[in-house]
Amino acid sequence: MKVIFKENKVILRECDEFNLERTFECGQCFRWGKTADGGYKGVAFSKELCLYEHGGDIIINGAGKADFEHIWQDYFDLSLDYTAVKKELSSIHPVLDKASAFSGGIRILHQEPWEALCSFIISQNNNIPRIKKIINALCKNFGDKLPSGAYSFPSAKRLAELSMDDLAVIRAGFRAKYIIDAAQKVSSGEIDLISLSSLPVPELRQVLMKIKGVGPKVADCTMLYGMHRLECFPLDVWMKRAMEHYFQGMTPEDFGRYAGIAQQYIFHYCRSTFADESKSA
DNA sequence: ACCCAGGAAATTC
């Protein structure tokens, strides 16, 4: 991959395995959306960015060299060779081979730990359009206004000050008390997401689950999407179905060090396949 | 009116 810096723009040439739509719409993040001109715009690390695919290049609009090297290279996981990852996954199971080939271009974003934790608490027993709506309201009401007019994701410290009444405007329902508990534990230092993120996965999972509203699934999503622990394999209703259908007798550990990427490939594959079945039925 | 939504806590058996 070649990286070209141009004013406030970064161009990625010969960047394999980066499909914007699949990466942003696969359910790992909730603050990116398609623009009228076919790009994807979103906010992360309190900065707004817009990406385009153009003639085989990826164009990152709104980032200079410093931010690219400090934030976005890591955020978009650009140093991992996904072609090699796919090859490694393909040999684990025939269906995974199929799912990997089908779902090329998905990258696991390295989001901020607090944003991932908070977002996946909100995601429980919920659907993606409404998750996005709630998070959007959360940012608009309690985040900081950026120069672009967009809003940052509010810090744990900011949310820890809020009462249930304050938080009612985001219409999070029963999840509101979980958000406040998480914000208090994180901002007080009782659960220090940064220093914890080097713990072994099983221990880290147990600590995260001390937060109200955080069970195994939310904990694993936080680790996978917010701490880049690629060996995590969140088991939701879709994945449980997939495990019964295609991977009987296998456990998340059987998917190896890139289990989280495998999980995304399988998720995308299953949803597309089942959606097609219901269309043709 | 009824059903479901990338779950987890509370309750019941």
Added chain:
DNA sequence: GAATTTCATGGG
């Protein structure tokens, strides 16, 4: 302890 019910809210 494992199975079931409840939890707010909005969209289809």
